[in-house]
Amino acid sequence: MKRKICQFILLSICLVLLTISLPGLVTAAPERRTALIIGNGSYSSGPLKNPVNDATDMAATLKRLGFEVILKKNVRYQEMEEAVEDFGKRLRKGGVGLFYYAGHGVQVGGVNYLLPIGVRINKESDVKHQSVSAEKVLDEMAEANNGLNIVLLDACRDNPFARNIRSASRGLAIISSAPEGTFISYSTGPGQVAQDGDGRNSPYTAALLKNMTKTGLPIERVFKQVRVELSRQKQTPWELSSLKGEFYFRLGKGDAATPPEEPESTTAAPTSQDFAMAHPPKPPEVNRNDCVQTDGRFCKYPDGTVLDTSTNLIWAAEDNGSSIDWQVAKSYCENYGVGGNIDWRMPTQDELADLYDKTKSYESTQVSYYVHLTKLIKLSSCCPWASETNGLKAASFDFLNGVRSWDKQSDSNFTYLRALPVRSAK
Secondary structure, X not given: OHHHHHHHHHHHHHHHHXXXXXXXXXXXXXXXXEEEEEEOOOOOOOOOOOHHHHHHHHHHHHHHOOOEEEEEEOOOHHHHHHHHHHHHHHHOOOEEEEEXXXXXXXXXXXXXXXXXXXXXXXXXXXXXXXXXXXXXXXXXHHHHOOXXXXXXXXXXXXXXXXXXXXXXXXXXXXXXXXXXXXEEEEOOOOOOOOOOOOOOOOHHHHHHHHHHOOOOXXXXXXXXXXXXXXXXXXXXXXXXXXXXXXXXXOOOOOXXXXXOOOOOOOOOOOOHHHHHHXXXXXXXXXXXXXXXXXXXXXXXXXXXXXXXXXXXXXXXXXOOOOOOOXXXXXXXXXXXXXXXXXXXXXXXXXXXXXXXXXXXXXXXXXXXXXXXXXXXXXXXXXXXXXXXXXXXXXXXXXXXXXXXXXXXXXXXXXXXXXXXXXXXXX
């Protein structure tokens, strides 16, 4: 008996020593992955064809990718609230959290609300009391403190209750107060409306399902490929991220959720597929003979961009259309993606000043200012942000008076600050 006990103790010691000396032989437990998927389409006003399909297919895909999935289809307010709270409780166990919503969403007073089935909106206050705010989802994530969260909002379809809501704005507002370690994706840009789609899925969800299952793509590259695909359909999804490490929906050989700061010197030779993913094909450059409208040195193209032939810069044909703080404006510009291009950016103050032309004048579309620049670039207010920063302030340019200005980066309450993307022509 004593001999057997001694043998058992000796074997245990050997196993412990083996574990310490050869950690590579011990397989790390996979990260916990939890997802809440909601698809609402059976509205009494403005029913939608695809959200339930989108949610069903997203749930099935995420299960294959290792997520524990909570799927809710055509849910009413109480069930939707309870599902979000239950989701938050599960996130407290740690791991990755993912929230996906397809259906109607509205913004009121800069807050995004996700509409349950059976909602009756006769006045603005009904939205707040009968809908679930996207901020509630983020609050649950922040409270869980689980480290990494993903929010996917395919909810920018036309608002069927717009006439009953005084302060409702088109599309969704940009969430700028998400907890650290959060990745947020919108199916289209701020103030814009996404397509529901003619097939089984919305264009955004179809592109996402296709790209998130590819092996070895970090999340940022997944969504860049989604953006490139959708820009050809004149819909530009964009993202906000405060992620610090890497996240992969499907790891490739040798990938890690958070790669080491110093990559190993020996790496596998890249394949042609790796090169294609890292360098997606660029669309052919627009031909200057394809202009649909000209104004002096400016040439407008069918995709809604404007070439300045004197500087060889291509501008968005309109700004984002609503007040915006500098950081969100920067993200808007970098995620613009129109024409299949991914090199859009925020302009410098000099580049904006070069557009100013006192001899030209038109009334901005939302504020009663007369701005002075080509009529081919439509401003909804006087003042786009510029890329330069100085401490807490950032540059802008006033097309009303031709003045270079500086404002607090966090200022989004001023109604005149906008985002106007630009890129260099090839």
